[in-house]
Amino acid sequence: MTIGRGLKWPWILLAAVFIITAASIVSDKMKSRQGPPDPLPSEIKPWFGPRNQTEALAAADNGVNNARERLKQGPDEWLRLEMLGRALAARFRVSGDYADLAEADSFLAKGMAKSEPPAGPSLSRGAVAVLAHRLDEADEALKRFDSQKGEPTSDEQADGWAIKGDIAFQRGDMKRARLTYARAEEAESNASVALRQSMLELRYGDALLARRRVNAVLRAEKLTRSAKAQAALMRATIAYGTGEWNMAGEWARFADGFFPGNPLAMAYVAQQKALEGDVAGAVRQYEAIVAKAPLPEIMDALAFTLRLQGRGAESRAWAEKAGALWAGRYRLMPEAAAAHVVEHELALGDPAKALPIAKADARARPHGASLILLARAQLLTGDARGALATLERAEKTGWRTAGLYLALADVHTALGDTDAAEDAREDALDLNPKAMDPAARYIWFGHD
Incomplete structure (x- = not known):
């Protein structure tokens, strides 16, 4: 027996060495995936450009006015x-004014018509078409861009691949989106590509890699305050997706202070107040934002927050105002507004009105977000x-978010499959331990 025990010791020791080595390899891989620690807000420095929203809008107005004057000198060029x-x-990217998006689309379409193929504003046309969620038009524009005889610059190549990635992502082809974003990064690594990659990885359920992509943007030296504030809001979005609400608040408040006056950053801070228990403060801040920037998405957040507080009459009043604005946007740019209109109707209006719009949007853009909205409408x-078939389709694309699994839990519950519902809730909590916290309902911006 003593000899037998003695013979086992080398194998036990070898097994222990193997376990320690394997653990070390796993640890090294995790550190590699995580990358360097998060940058401290005090370490983030701006480079150039407008210092706040007011200056950014003034610069955008100046750019539009100058371009209009130049066009007068050659209206058909x-x-x-x-x-x-x-x-x-x-300017649309700064203000969110759909009239600017519609006019941009119109002028670029005219530019395409006034030019002899393969020349023309094809890359710009593709970028705006993606913004407007008109993916077929974006495809056609990029085909024309690719057929040009001259060699595009590295930044043009990066933009072209990035737009192709956007198209693939919105069509639910996440694998192709990852590959094309990688091609964009090879052509020219920049903040725009990194933020796209970050969002893709977050929707894949890989918050570590998503965070690493954003951190690289935050550490970059030659970026505007606006770009870094946008990256900070993406960092907050990642934190909301993993239930790290305190961290989300830190980055939201950083963005608001780093680039003051931006309505979206202020809205992130408002919802953070609600998460922290200061719902009255959140309501006051939302009201202050819409007093200066009457944006329907912020009115929706305000209306929903009021509804959760049982303030039905006030909630309905804001919902009606938002609904009227969404209706105007939908008439002007239906594809661009569709998902927002669906979300508005599901949360504050009539799901029956949302359903046909959600179906059309999911046909055109069958990615996870559109499919989840459609499933909720169904x-x-x-x-x-x-709804179950729609969510299973979303999951097959590679979409992995707590929101998807909570939607699955609701559907399984409605179908009486309690075991499947519980499994789905566990999947949601694995991704986001606070996914089922009642306060999570206050997260309107940056939710999944």
Whole structure:
């Protein structure tokens, strides 16, 4: 017996060495995936450009006005049409005004018509078409761009691949999106590509890699305050997706202070107040934001927060105002507004109105977010089995978020499958331990 025990010791020792070595390898891989520690807000420095929202809007207005004057000198020249289209798209990104997006789309379409293929503003046209969620038009524009005889610059190549990645992502082809974003990064590594990659990885359920992508942007030296504030909000979005609410609040408040006056950053801070228990403060901040920037998405957040507080009359008043604005946007740019209109109707209006819009949006853009909205519309209008099929389709694309699994739990519950519902809830909690916290309902911006 003593000899037998003695013979076992080398094998036990070898097994222990193997376990320690394997653990070390796993630890090294985890550290590699995590990358360097998160940058401290005090370490983040701006480079150039507007210091706040007011200056950014003034610069955008100036760009549009100058482009309009140049167009007067040659109203049929496609380069001048492109300049105005790009200026309007840039202002849309600052203000969120759908009139700018519609006008940009119109001028770039005219520029394409006024130019002899393969010349023309094809890359700009593709970028705006993706913003407008008109994926077929974006495809056509990129085909024309790819057929040009001259060698595109590295930044043009990166933009082209990034737009192709956006198209693939919105069509639910996440694998292709990852590959094309990688091609964009090879052409020119920049903040725009990194933020796209971050969002993709977050929706894949890989928050570590998503965070690493954003951290690289936050550490970059030559970026504007606006770009870094956008990255900080993405960092907050990742934290919401993993239930790290305190961290989300830190990054939301950093973005608000680093680039003051931005309505979205202020809205993130408002919802953070609600998460922290200061719901009255959140309501006051939302009201202050919409007083200066009457944006329907912020009115929706305000209306929903009021509804959760049992303040029905006030909630309905804000929901009606938001609904009227969404209706106007939908008439102007239906594809761009569709998902927002669906979300508004599901949360604050009539699911029956949401259903046909959700179906059309999911046909055009069958990615996880659109499919989850469609499934919720199906469930709320009595089609639980249709909702289940829709969510299973979303999961097959590679979409992995707590929101998806909570939607699955609701559908399984409606179908009476309690075991499957419990499994789905566990999947949601694995990704986000606070997914089922009642306060999570206050997260309107940056939710999954």
